[in-house]
Amino acid sequence: MPPVITIDDPDDPRIEAFRNVRDRDVVGRGEGFIAEGEVVIRQLLRSADFEAASLLVAAHRIETRHALLAEVPDAAPVYAAGQSVMNAIVGFDIHRGLLALGRRRQDRSADDLIQTRPRTVVGLVGIANHDNMGGIFRNCAAFGVDTVLLDETSCDPLYRKALRVSVGGILRVPFARAGSGPDLVERLRRHGYTPVGLSPAGSRTLSEIGAIPNAALILGAEGPGLPDDVLRAATTVRIDMSGGFDSLNVATTSGIALYELTRREA
């Protein structure tokens, strides 16, 4: 663990990355991403693809978070601030008291990931909601998904809220962008996978997914679902429901589909 550096002035340039955290969520932050709270930061410190560049900790938490801070590499400064200074830095009353600036160790392309022959692959097309993105990655981590490919219209998984909802799963499951939806599907086919799109109008039931060799799950946005050009290029499966009610949330759908898919693989 690196020495703790005390910050007394909210305008200190060393903690620039943590300033006005919420506003930055909106404009994006080319220099990295913000991980909040002990659970997410622990995943950051143990991540293969990401690392902590620095931490900002409420001074009164330094003692109680000692086990976590002991995992921080020496190259990452740990800044400590009193609660009022910390609030002034981030721009709101922050209760978690534990923030990290994360960054990628290395760029990973879709081809880099797919060439490792991952066993379980998920493709996301048009997932624009950060809650759903986080929920899907939480499930991917729980069921041991090896690779997630994202189309160009899906939102950034490294947004603060998505990270939080994923309980850090986003920092655990390797992911990369893979162009348009049809590009993503075509890339999977080229590498020997069978893209399987979840759709209420699917031609087979999800329980048949075990009979599909090298199935890669493709999930689309709630509401519109997967676009037609993706559905046409994929095998489609549906989740049979008896309720005649509105469709499932896409994060829940991912959990059900991964449960079924990984059971067949076991």
Add this chain to the structure above:
Amino acid sequence: MPPVITIDDPDDPRIEAFRNVRDRDVVGRGEGFIAEGEVVIRQLLRSADFEAASLLVAAHRIETRHALLAEVPDAAPVYAAGQSVMNAIVGFDIHRGLLALGRRRQDRSADDLIQTRPRTVVGLVGIANHDNMGGIFRNCAAFGVDTVLLDETSCDPLYRKALRVSVGGILRVPFARAGSGPDLVERLRRHGYTPVGLSPAGSRTLSEIGAIPNAALILGAEGPGLPDDVLRAATTVRIDMSGGFDSLNVATTSGIALYELTRREA
């Protein structure tokens, strides 16, 4: 559809129930509950157990929501207000522009519900988070659950946020309180059901649930899970996961378990 009554004064006593909606969420509202948005209000208007007592609609939405408003019974007044009056009434800038005051048509006890011999029953113990409550009910509606029993420590499903997350599923699936967790389990047994608790330490896998006659699913809070006295009184099943990661969200868990349970029943 009843005639539309225009409200020009935010202090008009006729729209008292809609005043400061957010504060009321906190203190509870003995006189009923607030349903927001077209999707939830449609479920309210079609509910067997609940009904709309009145509606408050942004004036500019009256035309575009005509199909929905045509379903409002004559006994429920429809109030219309301009956007600024509406904001002043509810206490924040409201974008949905469509609120209803809902109330129960009739009290339903746990015994009332269970005596109808529902095919699919879910018991909830210690579900204190409104997002999770809403997500669970959304899944219950999607998979055609007939009855939900809640222990005394679970939160109120009729809270505004739970209703919204459930996309109205809470108004579609009959539910009732059933005392403590052990009381709930004992009641199910007395009526011939086999209570099956979901737990990471479950003695059987979820896929075996089809072999359990009259299984009734019991779900506990994320984090603590089901209390020991409930687990001891129930058959327990687990969802096998390969990821070695944090457990699943309880709403996702309910979706996976209901997928498995209702498939076996089909």
